[in-house]
Amino acid sequence: MKITLRTIAEESGFSITTVSRALAGYDDVNAETRQHIIEIADRLGYQPNLTARHLRSQQTNTIGMIIPRTAHFSDPFYMELLSGVGREASEYGYDLLLSAQTRSEEELNSYRRIVGGSRVDGIVLARVLVNDPRIDYLQRQRYPFVVFGRVESGECPSVDVDGTAGIRQVIAHFVANGHRRIGVIRSSHALMFTGQRYAGYVQAMESLGLPRVDAYEVEGNLTQQSGQDAAARLLDLPEPPTAILAFNDLMALGAMAAVQQRGLTVGADVAVAGFDDISAAAGATPPLTTVRQPIHDIGSRLASMLIRQIQGQPLDEFQVLVKPELIIRASSRRR
Amino acid sequence: MKITLRTIAEESGFSITTVSRALAGYDDVNAETRQHIIEIADRLGYQPNLTARHLRSQQTNTIGMIIPRTAHFSDPFYMELLSGVGREASEYGYDLLLSAQTRSEEELNSYRRIVGGSRVDGIVLARVLVNDPRIDYLQRQRYPFVVFGRVESGECPSVDVDGTAGIRQVIAHFVANGHRRIGVIRSSHALMFTGQRYAGYVQAMESLGLPRVDAYEVEGNLTQQSGQDAAARLLDLPEPPTAILAFNDLMALGAMAAVQQRGLTVGADVAVAGFDDISAAAGATPPLTTVRQPIHDIGSRLASMLIRQIQGQPLDEFQVLVKPELIIRASSRRR
DNA sequence: CACAACGTCCAAAACGTTTTGGATATATAT
DNA sequence: ATATATATCCAAAACGTTTTGGACGTTGTG
Numbered sequence: 165m166k167i168t169l170r171t172i173a174e175e176s177g178f179s180i181t182t183v184s185r186a187l188a189g190y191d192d193v194n195a196e197t198r199q200h201i202i203e204i205a206d207r208l209g210y211q212p213n214l215t216a217r218h219l220r221s222q223q224t225n226t227i228g229m230i231i232p233r234t235a236h237f238s239d240p241f242y243m244e245l246l247s248g249v250g251r252e253a254s255e256y257g258y259d260l261l262l263s264a265q266t267r268s269e270e271e272l273n274s275y276r277r278i279v280g281g282s283r284v285d286g287i288v289l290a291r292v293l294v295n296d297p298r299i300d301y302l303q304r305q306r307y308p309f310v311v312f313g314r315v316e317s318g319e320c321p322s323v324d325v326d327g328t329a330g331i332r333q334v335i336a337h338f339v340a341n342g343h344r345r346i347g348v349i350r351s352s353h354a355l356m357f358t359g360q361r362y363a364g365y366v367q368a369m370e371s372l373g374l375p376r377v378d379a380y381e382v383e384g385n386l387t388q389q390s391g392q393d394a395a396a397r398l399l400d401l402p403e404p405p406t407a408i409l410a411f412n413d414l415m416a417l418g419a420m421a422a423v424q425q426r427g428l429t430v431g432a433d434v435a436v437a438g439f440d441d442i443s444a445a446a447g448a449t450p451p452l453t454t455v456r457q458p459i460h461d462i463g464s465r466l467a468s469m470l471i472r473q474i475q476g477q478p479l480d481e482f483q484v485l486v487k488p489e490l491i492i493r494a495s496s497r498r499r
Numbered sequence: 500m501k502i503t504l505r506t507i508a509e510e511s512g513f514s515i516t517t518v519s520r521a522l523a524g525y526d527d528v529n530a531e532t533r534q535h536i537i538e539i540a541d542r543l544g545y546q547p548n549l550t551a552r553h554l555r556s557q558q559t560n561t562i563g564m565i566i567p568r569t570a571h572f573s574d575p576f577y578m579e580l581l582s583g584v585g586r587e588a589s590e591y592g593y594d595l596l597l598s599a600q601t602r603s604e605e606e607l608n609s610y611r612r613i614v615g616g617s618r619v620d621g622i623v624l625a626r627v628l629v630n631d632p633r634i635d636y637l638q639r640q641r642y643p644f645v646v647f648g649r650v651e652s653g654e655c656p657s658v659d660v661d662g663t664a665g666i667r668q669v670i671a672h673f674v675a676n677g678h679r680r681i682g683v684i685r686s687s688h689a690l691m692f693t694g695q696r697y698a699g700y701v702q703a704m705e706s707l708g709l710p711r712v713d714a715y716e717v718e719g720n721l722t723q724q725s726g727q728d729a730a731a732r733l734l735d736l737p738e739p740p741t742a743i744l745a746f747n748d749l750m751a752l753g754a755m756a757a758v759q760q761r762g763l764t765v766g767a768d769v770a771v772a773g774f775d776d777i778s779a780a781a782g783a784t785p786p787l788t789t790v791r792q793p794i795h796d797i798g799s800r801l802a803s804m805l806i807r808q809i810q811g812q813p814l815d816e817f818q819v820l821v822k823p824e825l826i827i828r829a830s831s832r833r834r
Numbered sequence: 835c836a837c838a839a840c841g842t843c844c845a846a847a848a849c850g851t852t853t854t855g856g857a858t859a860t861a862t863a864t
Numbered sequence: 865a866t867a868t869a870t871a872t873c874c875a876a877a878a879c880g881t882t883t884t885g886g887a888c889g890t891t892g893t894g
Contacts, residue, residue, distance in 0.1 A: 168880055179844045184882065194842060211615025215554045216880035219849050224550065226596070231585070238582035238795065240778075246581075247573035250566070254599035259618075261561070261596055264589035280546025282850095283594075417782075443575075447752075447782040460573065503850055514874045519852065529872060551850035554879050617880095 167208045176204050187212075226259045227470055228284035230274050232291070233265040239386075240414070240442040241459065242290070245312065248463020249288055256471045258285075272297055279307050286470045288312070288463075292356040310470040312462060313356050314483075321469050323462050323484040327357050327439070330455035330488035331364030331409070334437045337453070337490060338407040339372050341498060343435060347380045347398040347405030349391055349415050361411050361439065380405050384415045391418025399426055399434075406434055407496070413438035413445045413454055420448065420495060435496040450494035457488050502543045511539050522547075561594045562805055563619035565609050567626070568600035574721075575777040576747070576794065577625070580647065583798020584623055591806045593620075607632055614642050621805045623647070623798075627691040645805040647797060648691050649818075656804050658797050658819040662692050662774070665790035665823035666699030666744070669772045672788070672825060673742040674707050676833060678770060682715045682733040682740030684726055684750050696746050696774065715740050719750045726753025734761055734769075741769060742831070748773035748780045748789055755783065755830060770831040785829035792823050 165171075173180045178197065186193045186201040187210075193201075204210075218224045229249060231242055250260045261284050265271050275298055278284060286308035289298060292315060302309045303318055311322040338346055348365055351358045369376050382397055384390035391410055398405055399422060408423075410416035416438025423434045430436050431450050438445060441456035469479055500506075508515045513532065521528045521536040522545075528536075539545075553559045564584060566577055585595045596619050600606050610633055613619060621643035624633060627650060637644045638653055646657040673681055683700055686693045704711050717732055719725035726745055733740055734757060743758075745751035751773025758769045765771050766785050773780060776791035804814055 166880095170880080180881085181844050181846095181883085182842085185843090188882080192842065197842080209611075209615070211611055213554075213880050214612070214616035214618045215550060215559065216849090217616075217882075219548075219550045219554050219851090219879090220881045220883085222849070238579065238586075243578045243582065244573065247578065250597055250599050251573075259596055259598045259613075261594055262585055263594045264585050276544075276546055277549070278594075280544070281549035283549045444779055444782050447779050447784065449782065449784050449786070451784070501850095505850080515850090516852085516874050516876095517872085520873090523852080527872065532872080548850050551879090552852075554849090554881090555851045555853085557879070 166213075167210045168213065169210075171208065172201060172204050172210060175208070176201050222282070223285050223474075224283065225257065226261050226284045227253055227467065227474075228261045228263065228278050228287045229290075230271065230278065230287070231262065231264045232271055233268050240444060241412070241440060244442060244459040245288075245290055245463040248460035248465075249467045250463075251460075252464035252467035253471070256468070258467075258471060272301065275301060279305060285474045286310070288466050288470060293354050294356055294359070296356070308470060308473045310466045310473070312466060314360070315356075319482070321473060321479055321482055323465050323469070323486065325457040325462070325486045325488045327360035327455075327488070328364035328367065330439060330457075330490070331361045332368040333488075333490040334409055334439075334453075334455060335365060335368035335372070337492060337496065338409070338435060338437070339368075339374070341407075341435065341496065343405075343407035344374060345377075345380065345403065345405040345407070346374070347382070347395075347408045349382055349384045349394040349398075349408065349410040349419060351386055351411045351415075352383060358411065365409070384410070384418075386412050386414060388414045388418040388421075391415025392422045393418070395419035395422035396425075399423065399428075404434075408434060408436050410436070410438050413440040413442045413452060416452055416454065416495075417444065417448055420450075420452070430495050431497050435498075437496050441491055445491075446493070448495070453493045453496035454491050455488045456491050457486065462486065502545045503548065504545075506543065507536060507539050507545060510543070511536050557617070558620050558809075559618065560592065561596050561619045562588055562802065562809075563596045563598065563613050563622045564625075565606065565613065565622070566597065566599045567606055568603045575749070575779060576775060579777065579794040580623075580625055580798040583795035583800075584802045585798075586795075587799035587802035588806070591803070593802075593806060607636065610636055614640060620809045621645070623801050623805060628689050629691055629694070631691070643805060643808045645801045645808070647801060649695070650691075654817070656808060656814055656817055658800050658804070658821065660792040660797070660821045660823045662695035662790075662823070663699035663702065665774060665792075665825070666696045667703040668823075668825040669744055669774075669788075669790060670700060670703035670707070672827065672831065673744070673770060673772070674703075674709070676742075676770065676831065678740075678742035679709060680712075680715070680738065680740040680742070681709070682717070682730075682743045684717055684719045684729040684733075684743065684745040684754060686721055686746045686750075687718060693746065700744070719745070719753075721747050721749060723749045723753040723756075726750025727757045728753075730754035730757035731760075734758065734763075739769075743769060743771050745771070745773050748775040748777045748787060751787055751789065751830075752779065752783055755785075755787070765830050766832050770833075772831050776826055780826075781828070783830070788828045788831035789826050790823045791826050792821065797821065 169180045169183050172183045183201050186198040253260050290312040292313040314324045382394040384394040408419050420430045420436050423430050437453040439455045441454045445452040445454050504515045504518050507518045518536050521533040588595050625647040627648040649659045717729040719729045743754050755765045755771050758765050772788040774790045776789045780787040780789045
C-alpha cells in the first residue's frame with residue numbers, strides 16, 4: 165500500500181497540511197509535533213510522490229537531452245557530452261531525462277512533447293543546424309535552454325569551440341610537415357559548425373597560398389562508415405591527397421581504415437587528422453591527431469549554465485568560446 | 500500562456516471531459532465535435548501536460564537507471580549499456596531517466612527517492628553486489644526491475660554473461676600460448692560477477708594442472724588507474740607473471756600501460772587480456788584480447804524485458820544466460 | 835481590561851489530467 | 865402509447881502534493 169501524506173495524517177491525528185509543513189521544515193509547527201510526524205514518516209518509509217510535487221510546484225528538477233536518431237545513440241560525442249551534463253546535473257540535485265528519436269522527422273515533435281508537456285525544466289541542445297527549428301521553437305516558448313555550438317540569430321546561452329581556429333591549426337600542421345595536397349572530409353553544411361570549420365580550411369589554404377581543389381572536398385555524415393567511404397573516394401583520385409582532414413574523429417577513424425585497407429601506412433603515406441578528441445582517438449592505431457574539444461567539460465559547463473538560468477541566477481558568461489587545442493599524434497607524423 | 504484542456508474547453512464551448520475524450524479518441528464524441536476540438540487544439544498548439552497525466556494515470560512511461568558515483572559517469576561500460584537501453588526504450592515510446600550519485604553511501608536513497616516517488620515505471624540494475632540491498636529493496640516494494648548479472652536469491656528477470664566460461668577460455672588461450680605464470684587482476688568480491696569470473700580462473704588453473712600463486716592475485720576497482728597500479732605490483736615481483744588477465748577491459752588497458760611503462764612489449768613480453776570488449780579495446784595499441792559481452796545488445800534486451808514486464812506481458816525468457824566470446828587480438832599474441 | 839502579537843494548526847484551492855457514473859435527447863422496438 | 869436502446873455530452877472525483885488565508889487560543893503590552 166502506498167504511503168502518502170494522508171496516511172501519515174491519519175496515523176498522527178494531524179492534518180495533511182501540518183504533516184506536509186512539518187516535513188518541509190516550516191517553522192509554524194510545534195517542535196514536538198514535528199518530531200512525532202517525522203518519526204511516523206520514517207517508520208512507514210514515506211517517500212513523497214515526485215510526480216504530484218512536480219505538478220503542484222510546476223517544476224521537475226530535471227533537465228532534458230534529446231538524442232537524434234541520425235546520431236546513433238552510441239555516438240561517442242553524445243556519450244561524452246551526456247556524461248558531462250549528467251555529472252554536473254547530479255551535483256545540483258537534478259536528474260537527466262533522455263529521449264531518443266525513432267524517426268528524425270519527428271525530432272521537433274519530441275521537443276514539443278517534452279517541453280510543452282513540462283516534462284523537464286530546461287534543455288541542452290547540441291549539433292545545431294543552420295536555421296534550427298528547435299531553437300526557434302524554444303525561443304518562442306521562452307523555454308530555458310543552452311546550446312553546444314553557436315547560434316546565428318538571437319541571444320541564447322551557449323558554449324562553443326572555435327572550430328575555425330582549430331582547423332587552421334591542423335592545416336598549418338599538415339603544411340609544415342610538407343603536405344600540399346590536402347583532402348577534406350567535411351560534414352553537411354546544414355550543420356552550424358560545418359561553416360566555422362570550413363571557414364578555417366578556406367582561410368588556412370588562402371593564407372598559405374595553396375589552391376583549393378574541388379575534388380579534394382567530400383562530404384560525410386559524421387559516422388565512421390561515411391568517413392571510410394569518403395576517404396576511399398579521395399584515395400581513388402588519379403592524384404590522391406597525401407593528407408586527409410576529417411571534420412570529426414569518427415570520420416577520421418573511418419578514413420584511417422580506408423587508408424590501411426589500401427595497404428598504405430597512416431602517418432607515413434597519408435596523414436590523417438580529426439576533430440573532437442573522443443576517447444577512442446588516443447587509443448587508435450596509430451593514435452589520431454585531432455583538435456581537442458573538452459566535450460565532457462563543456463557538458464558540465466552547459467548543465468551548470470542551464471540550471472543557473474532555470475533558478476533565475478545571473479550567468480557570469482553568456483556566450484562562452486573555448487579555444488581548442490591541436491593534439492598531434494602519430495597519424496600525422498612522418499616516420 | 501499555458502494551453503490546457505480548460506483553454507480548449509472554453510474556446511470550443513465543450514466541457515473539459517469532452518475535450519479530453521475527443522483528443523484521446525473515444526467514440527462517445529460526435530465526429531463533428533471531435534473535428535472542431537482537434538482543429539482548435541492544433542491551432543493553439545496544445546500539448547498535454549505529462550506530469551499531470553502521469554499523476555492521474557499512475558504511470559510515467561519512463562524507465563530509470565541509476566549510475567553509481569563509484570563508476571565515474573563516463574565509464575564506457577555504463578555508456579554502452581545506457582546506449583542499448585535507451586535505444587530500445589525509445590522503440591517502445593519510453594523515455595529514460597538517469598540519475599547519478601553524488602555520494603555512494605546515498606545510492607540506496609536514490610532508489611528510494613526515484614522508485615518510492617513513482618518517478619519511473621521500472622528500473623534497470625547493473626553491477627550487482629553479492630548481497631545487494633537494492634535488490635532487496637526493489638523486491639520488497641514489488642517494483643518492476645531487471646538485472647544485468649545474476650542474483651543469488653529469489654527470482655527476477657535478468658540477463659547475464661557466463662563469466663566463468665569466459666575466463667576459462669582466456670586462461671586456456673594463455674596456456675596454449677606457452678604461458679605458465681599467470682597474474683590476475685580481479686575485482687572486489689563484493690561484486691557478484693567477480694565470484695563467477697574467479698571461479699573460471701580457479702577451474703581453469705586446476706584442470707590445466709597449474710598452481711595458483713597468492714602473489715599473482717591482486718585486486719583493482721575496475722578503473723584504468725587501478726589496473727595500472729595492480730599490474731605494477733605484479734611486474735615488480737621477483738618472478739613476474741608473463742601473462743596478465745584483468746576482470747574488465749579498463750583495468751586491462753591500465754595493465755598494458757604499466758607493461759609499456761617498463762619498456763616491455765605487450766604481447767611479446769607480457770600477454771594481457773581483459774573482459775567486456777568495450778569499444779576502446781579494439782582500438783587500443785596493441786588491440787586488446789578480451790572476452791566480449793555484447794553490452795549494447797544486452798541493454799536492449801533488458802529494456803524490452805523490463806517494459807514487457809511493466810505492461811504485464813509474459814516474458815518469453817526469464818533468466819537469460821549469454822555465452823561470451825573470446826576475442827583474440829595482438830595483446831596476447833607472441834610475435 | 836482591551837488589543838496586538840504570536841504560536842500552532844487546518845480547510846480548501848490549486849496544479850492538469852483521466853475516469854466514473856450518470857444526464858439528456860433522440861431513435862427504435864414492442 | 866410505453867419501454868428500451870443509442871448517441872452525445874458533462875459534473876465531479878481522483879491522483880498527491882504545496883500554498884493561501886485564516887482560525888483559534890495563549891501570551892504580552894499599554
